[in-house]
Structure formats: structure tokens, C-alpha cells
Amino acid sequence: MTEILIKARGVGKRFNGFTALKNVNIDIPVGRIVGLIGANGAGKTTLLNAILGLASYEGQLEVLGLDPSKDRGQLMQDVCFIADVATLPKWMTAGQVIDYVASIHPRFHREKAMDYLARTSIPLDRKVKALSKGMTVQLHLAVVMAIDAKLLVLDEPTLGLDILFRKKFYQNLLEDYFDEERTILITTHQVEEVEHILSDVIFIKGGEIVLTAEMDELTSTYTELMVAPGKEDEARAMGPIRTGTSFGRTTCVYANKDRATLGSLGETRRLGLADIFVVTMTGEGQ
Numbered sequence: 001m002t003e004i005l006i007k008a009r010g011v012g013k014r015f016n017g018f019t020a021l022k023n024v025n026i027d028i029p030v031g032r033i034v035g036l037i038g039a040n041g042a043g044k045t046t047l048l049n050a051i052l053g054l055a056s057y058e059g060q061l062e063v064l065g066l067d068p069s070k071d072r073g074q075l076m077q078d079v080c081f082i083a084d085v086a087t088l089p090k091w092m093t094a095g096q097v098i099d100y101v102a103s104i105h106p107r108f109h110r111e112k113a114m115d116y117l118a119r120t121s122i123p124l125d126r127k128v129k130a131l132s133k134g135m136t137v138q139l140h141l142a143v144v145m146a147i148d149a150k151l152l153v154l155d156e157p158t159l160g161l162d163i164l165f166r167k168k169f170y171q172n173l174l175e176d177y178f179d180e181e182r183t184i185l186i187t188t189h190q191v192e193e194v195e196h197i198l199s200d201v202i203f204i205k206g207g208e209i210v211l212t213a214e215m216d217e218l219t220s221t222y223t224e225l226m227v228a229p230g231k232e233d234e235a236r237a238m239g240p241i242r243t244g245t246s247f248g249r250t251t252c253v254y255a256n257k258d259r260a261t262l263g264s265l266g267e268t269r270r271l272g273l274a275d276i277f278v279v280t281m282t283g284e285g286q
């Protein structure tokens, strides 16, 4: 049986009467890369904080078989996370940050961190306070990716990074870091940059989980059709959940329709995750 790494049952969170999380039920197995996707204020960080034992919550949470509200110390031996604000000691140099983590963390691999750092332009003798915003994030990522953890939680990890580094980061994450023993939980608004590495997605809205699905299953549900000239009526008769125009051609989005049949009406393609999110959130898919 597949090991469940994160199990949530009826998890809720209230801030002074405001409900930020409501009845969250999830099972995340080991060896997955899960995208937690939601609009601003949907409750993503609140849920991650509960999972990491950084905030109190109602209901039951089990992470690596532990209760994050009670066993945070033990949990942190196998969990790594990057919050959306990089918090490294500003008075240290980049090299001292590496030395420091090497001295306190038994699962930190210095060579790996140095290898990641070598792909940046961060000088080891430069203080954190003198690094640019993006370089600080790069240093933080180099440290975290060099720690041998079972669960890696990334909250908007690439905020402030340039496009080349973002691409490289996700590539490294998939090729160098990830294996079937590890699980990665990631939130980002730049979904088009992560969709190719995700195995599963969780959509959250107003503190409630509205969809959990495997990526393959989800992307095979929706088809976008660029309708061939003269085929518009037939395309509309197939019951699209959304229509539009692109370069003067009609486009239609369908849920659960045979792709071969649609193919006779024009060019088809899978809908990207960002569009699937919009369709799901606006209820067009129902």
C-alpha cells in the first residue's frame, strides 16, 4: 500500500471569527509533486503553516505519521520548507550561511549546496544583506535543496527570480532533487511554469478544497478546439463549456468529450492548468 505522507481530516482555521480554512480533507501519498493552487487569500499559506506545525488548527493532521501541532521538532528532521519570504541572517556571508547549516543540520550536503550556488552569480564572501532579492532566494533554495528531506514544502519559491533561474530551478527540482521517496508540496501563482512537473493538483477556494486530482486525469478531461472554418455550428452543438475567438477563429473548450470526434472539427489541444483552474473556479466546467 502507498504510504500517505500528509493526511488531513476536517482541518479548519479561524482568525478572530474569520474562517481561513474549512473542513480540509486531503491524502498526499509519498513520491508525488503536488501543486496547491488558489487565488490570493484562498488559504494556501494557512494550510501549509498548519502542515508544518507553524500555526494551530482544528481537526486532525498527520504529517509523516506525526502530529505537527505536537511533534514539530521531530517533524522538522524530515521536512524542509521555503516560505514566500526568504529569511536568512543578513549579517552572514553566503559562505557562512553554508557553514552554519552544515554545522547544525545532519542531512545537509555541502557539495550539493556548493554545486547549486556555482550555477548562480552569488559570491561566497558577499553578505546576505548585500545580495539582491532574487540572489537571496537563490541562496535559500541552494541550502534547502541540499538537505535530504522526505517532505519539501515550497510556498511561492520563485518569487522575485528571473525567468531563466525559475526554469532552471524547476528543472533541478525534478531532475536532481525529486525521487519516489520524496514528496513536494508547492504553491505558486505561476502555474504554467510548474504544470509540467506536477503529478497532482489541489484547488483551494475560500479556505475549502474544491478539487483534488491527478494531473494526467485532469488534463485529459478538458480539450480546447480551434474550430475549422465552416464547422462552427457543429462545434457549438457538441456543448462547449466555454467559447471564444483567437486570431479570428472560434475556440471552444469541452469537458469529457472524445478528442478524436472533436479532431474532425479542427485542431485540438489539452487545456493548460491555468485555464483549467479558471474553468473550475468559475463553474464553467460543471
Ligand SMILES: Nc1ncnc2c1ncn2[C@@H]1O[C@H](COP(=O)(O)OP(=O)(O)OP(=O)(O)O)[C@@H](O)[C@H]1O
Pocket: 015, 018, 020, 038, 039, 040, 041, 042, 043, 044, 045, 046, 047
Ligand atoms: N494572522 C492572520 N490574522 C487574520 N487573518 C489572517 C491571518 N493570516 C491569514 N489570514 C487570512 O486568511 C486568509 C487566507 O490567507 P493565506 O495567507 O492563507 O492565503 P493564500 O492563499 O496563501 O494567499 P496568497 O496567494 O495571496 O499568498 C486571508 O483572508 C488572510 O487575510
